[in-house]
Amino acid sequence: MDPLAVLRDYAARGDLDKIIFSGDEVLFGSEYTFPANAPTAFTNKQSGRPYPLSAAVFLAQHNDLKHTDFIQAARLRRIPPVSLPDRKTFLDFLRHGHHSLPTDPLLPSALPSFAPEPQPTLPEEPEGDKASGAYIRSLERTLKDRNALLDARGRDFLAVLQNATRREEERRRNKDSVTTSARHAPSAAAVAMAKPKVERSFGEGFVPIILVPSASQTLVTIYNVREFLEDGVFVPSEERMRAMKGSGKPDCVMVQKKLIRGERTGAGGGATTFEVRDKPASLKPDDWARVVAVFVLGKEWQFKDWPFKDHVEIFNKVIGFYVRFEDDSVEAAKVVKQWNVKIISISKNKRHQDRTAALEVWERLEEFMRAHT
Structure with missing residues (x-):
């Protein structure tokens, strides 16, 4: 030819x-x-x-x-x-x-x-x-x-197959999600404004959610929340990010802590697992029923599109924490003081005091969960 x-x-x-x-x-x-x-x-x-x-x-x-x-x-x-x-x-x-x-x-x-x-x-x-x-x-x-x-030198057909399979699964999930939403909700706006179900049964299978800001200027983020709450040690987020060596930000982090006083209702006093996230927009209505705490940034826009009408309703259903350095100016917490939020102070240099701050978070959180059981 x-x-x-x-x-x-x-x-x-x-x-x-x-x-x-x-x-x-x-x-x-x-x-x-x-x-x-x-x-x-x-x-x-x-x-x-x-x-x-x-x-x-x-x-x-x-x-x-x-x-x-x-x-x-x-x-x-x-x-x-x-x-x-x-x-x-x-x-x-x-x-x-x-x-x-x-x-x-x-x-x-x-x-x-x-x-x-x-x-x-x-x-x-x-x-x-x-x-x-x-x-x-x-x-x-x-x-x-x-x-x-069939001999394609230099071409990785396994990677092509995996990418095609992943795209097909994502397409199917998105299609199922859209179909389900159209079937059960009158409109997307109604779903977005629907109030979460706060029927919190802290029994087996219930995993509470703690929300942290995604902004880098806050002290507690998804990068260092585990060390702070589990080990009682504050590690700057930048340091944790460098230690991860570019592996990417996790979508969620699982944190465990034994309750401080007594036994939790229906849980037998064992260790409780909490799911920490920093993307509220990804939460579904059922997920909002599991939200028990939020670390606030001190900015109004943090609560944009939350399924609550105002700050009073937010901090009635979710306990808020504001972590700051003890020598920061009072002016920095001016907005937060208007909310029903617990201010937690930590030292910039005295790391042995971090455990006291973490235990204060757990104690307040336990009291809140007991009151809402």
Whole structure:
């Protein structure tokens, strides 16, 4: 098969975008594969040397460029650029089928990068359809078979499969979510404004949620909340982020703590697991029923789109904590003092005092959960 004939066929069908360069080869969809440096019947009029297939394909795909831009683009791709006079000749051949190129195509068997196998003795005078078929087959050479097409060097099909599977699962989940929302809610606005169910049964299977700000200027974030609440040690968020070495911010953190006084109703006094999140917008109505505490930033916008009408309702159903350095100005907590929020002070340098602050959080939280059981 003459590669120029294949190229002209793809141009006539408008399928030039299906021709791709893959290493040292040119792939015509899944039908044909030729060496990129294969000489063609398209020759340089000045030197008489044949242009490689890569030059012909590149010209066919980028003939809309100005010639100066085309030359520069070809050189960047390390493809021999086609001269301006030869360019017109080839485009006439490509678009209109003018026989301005040599009539004898360069067959793949004549390409220098493929050593031809010993040819069988050809019949001097083929007679009949059978002899003609044998004569044609004797000139053919297989470039690719179905097994060779599966050998994609440098391509990770496992990653392609995993990405496709993940996208399909996400699409299915989104579709199910939209269908469920449309079935059970009159409108998206009604769902957003619906009040959470505060039927908190602190029994088996109930995992309370603690919300922390996602802003970096707050002291307690999802990066350092576990060390602070579980170990009673305050570690700056920046330090924890550097220790994670770019592994990314977690969506949630699980924190455990034994209750301070007595036994919790219905829990047998064991350790309680809390789920810490910093994205309230991702919570569903049922999740809001599990929210028991929030570390406040001291900014009104933190509570935007919360399913409560005001701060009174928020801090009646959720206990609030504001963590600050003990030597910070009182002005910084001016807004927070107007809310029903517990202010927790920690030292910038005295780390042995962190445990006292953490225990104060747990004690207040236990009292709140007891009162709302």
